[in-house]
Amino acid sequence: MEAHAALDLALNALRTRAERPVWQPVPDAVKAQFTTAPSAAGRPAAELLQQLAATVLSYDTGNTHARFYGWVHGSGTAAGLIPALLEAALNANMGGREHAAVYLERQVLAWWAELFGFPPQAGGLTVSGTSLATVLALKAALTAQFGTALRDEGVAGFAGRLCAYTSVEAHSCVARALDLLGLGRRALRLIAVDDQFRLDPQALAAQIAADRAAGDLPFCIIGTVGTVNHGAIDPLPALAAIARREQLWLHIDGAFGALAALSPTLRPLLAGLEQADSLAFDVHKWLHVTYDAGFVLVRDAELLRRAFSDRPDYLAGAERGLAAGNPWFTEYGPELSRGFRALKVWYQIEHFGLERLAASIEENCRLAAYLAARIDVEAQLERLTPLSLNIVCFRHRADDVHADLNALLVTELQERGLAAPSATRIGGRQAIRVNLTNHRTREADLDALVDDVLQLAAELLAGAG
Numbered sequence: 001m002e003a004h005a006a007l008d009l010a011l012n013a014l015r016t017r018a019e020r021p022v023w024q025p026v027p028d029a030v031k032a033q034f035t036t037a038p039s040a041a042g043r044p045a046a047e048l049l050q051q052l053a054a055t056v057l058s059y060d061t062g063n064t065h066a067r068f069y070g071w072v073h074g075s076g077t078a079a080g081l082i083p084a085l086l087e088a089a090l091n092a093n094m095g096g097r098e099h100a101a102v103y104l105e106r107q108v109l110a111w112w113a114e115l116f117g118f119p120p121q122a123g124g125l126t127v128s129g130t131s132l133a134t135v136l137a138l139k140a141a142l143t144a145q146f147g148t149a150l151r152d153e154g155v156a157g158f159a160g161r162l163c164a165y166t167s168v169e170a171h172s173c174v175a176r177a178l179d180l181l182g183l184g185r186r187a188l189r190l191i192a193v194d195d196q197f198r199l200d201p202q203a204l205a206a207q208i209a210a211d212r213a214a215g216d217l218p219f220c221i222i223g224t225v226g227t228v229n230h231g232a233i234d235p236l237p238a239l240a241a242i243a244r245r246e247q248l249w250l251h252i253d254g255a256f257g258a259l260a261a262l263s264p265t266l267r268p269l270l271a272g273l274e275q276a277d278s279l280a281f282d283v284h285k286w287l288h289v290t291y292d293a294g295f296v297l298v299r300d301a302e303l304l305r306r307a308f309s310d311r312p313d314y315l316a317g318a319e320r321g322l323a324a325g326n327p328w329f330t331e332y333g334p335e336l337s338r339g340f341r342a343l344k345v346w347y348q349i350e351h352f353g354l355e356r357l358a359a360s361i362e363e364n365c366r367l368a369a370y371l372a373a374r375i376d377v378e379a380q381l382e383r384l385t386p387l388s389l390n391i392v393c394f395r396h397r398a399d400d401v402h403a404d405l406n407a408l409l410v411t412e413l414q415e416r417g418l419a420a421p422s423a424t425r426i427g428g429r430q431a432i433r434v435n436l437t438n439h440r441t442r443e444a445d446l447d448a449l450v451d452d453v454l455q456l457a458a459e460l461l462a463g464a465g
């Protein structure tokens with residue numbers, strides 16, 4: 001009864017989302033509802049649903065709305081409600097053991113390995129997202145390079161000499177991973193990019209040589225497929241060649257960009273990805289799976305297992321019975337108990353099919369080109385990024401007279417509930433950043449965005465003058 005009411009509420013929230021502002025500030029009265037003491041006696045479900053409808057469901061981020069373009073957010077699907085329900089009913093613990101769900105997660109991992117051109121011995125783990133996947137991949141890289149003794153002795157013996165390489169455009173999760181692994185953020189060398197914002201392989205080779213000459217210990221190169229600011233794709237074949245020559249691990253951050261591999265037309269852009277030692281990517285972004293879900297994929301799964309496997313007596317496997325199902329997923333990462341994230345990924349892929357998911361990615365790239373063309377013909381706007389995949393950054397040129405104009409435009413668009421781009425800086429300038437990983441966005445939404453930017457700017461400039 002109550003579950004049916006919840007389902008109706010959920011469906012209705014999605015169905016009517018377009019009628020509400022993209023975003024609106026959370027009123028103090030709503031915030032105050034989450035400062036009360038926990039219920040001692042419990043409360044009826046109907047009351048809880050009512051409260052949630054009036055609070056979290058009403059004052060959301062807006063990423064299920066067609067005009068949400070901020071950061072890199074997935075937009076979800078109504079179909080995502082179905083695996084969410086089943087996941088709760090099943091309450092599977094995916095750390096290991098012998099049950100059917102394990103075979104489903106292994107199937108999903110095998111699908112990804114095949115899609116990215118990894119060999120049959122590839123494997124990995126469904127995780128919360130690229131941030132965690134990066135930590136696991138770099139742990140595998142360290143163990144592969146310096147042996148499992150590192151697991152007992154830690155990195156202290158390396159006295160700050162370990163180092164890794166990525167471009168200045170790389171996501172901050174790479175530096176965070178090095179921090180978490182005890183190497184420190186300074187172990188990450190940030191390499192310059194070319195005029196298309198791609199890592200410069202010559203600068204990389206020079207930096208590796210300089211570090212080796214100074215007695216440092218390079219262990220990993222991290223390339224990006226789809227940088228946050230520009231959607232740029234690093235020159236993967238060149239990175240793979242350097243990694244091979246220098247005997248370094250090649251990790252790829254493909255958070256959203258790796259999913260372009262689903263599209264036959266975009267796939268050639270990712271050539272070289274199949275040579276990586278590991279890959280981190282998300283499905284809660286461009287695959288529209290409900291938050292949160294991503295993957296770490298390692299070319300030789302055994303190297304990931306070696307970095308984590310640890311089976312005390314009380315977790316020993318067995319040939320038969322419930323303790324079979326070896327190897328257990330817990331051997332491939334830091335968590336013992338893990339949820340069944342793989343179910344919603346499996347459901348999304350099987351329900352929509354790879355062709356439809358790829359078509360939606362291609363449509364986002366087409367819309368990015370459409371928006372770029374719209375910006376290019378507007379005399380008052382300037383596009384700040386070359387066209388690559390799905391991200392367009394631009395500015396209103398009147399920031400020459402009103403320095404904060406573009407940041408202000410982003411805030412005003414958000415606060416008026418018109419659209420939700422995010423703000424960034426490109427070449428030191430404030431920029432309006434539009435990321436298209438939203439399957440609900442249409443040309444008309446982007447037309448409205450351009451119109452709104454021009455009109456708001458006129459209004460703000462009139463006010464300022």
Ligand SMILES: *Cc1c(COP(=O)(O)O)cnc(C)c1O
Nearest residue numbers: 072129130131171173228255282
């Ligand atoms: C989003 C993103 C990340 C971080 O992924 P999470 O899933 O948010 O942890 C890393 N790299 C890039 C390029 C991203 O876009």
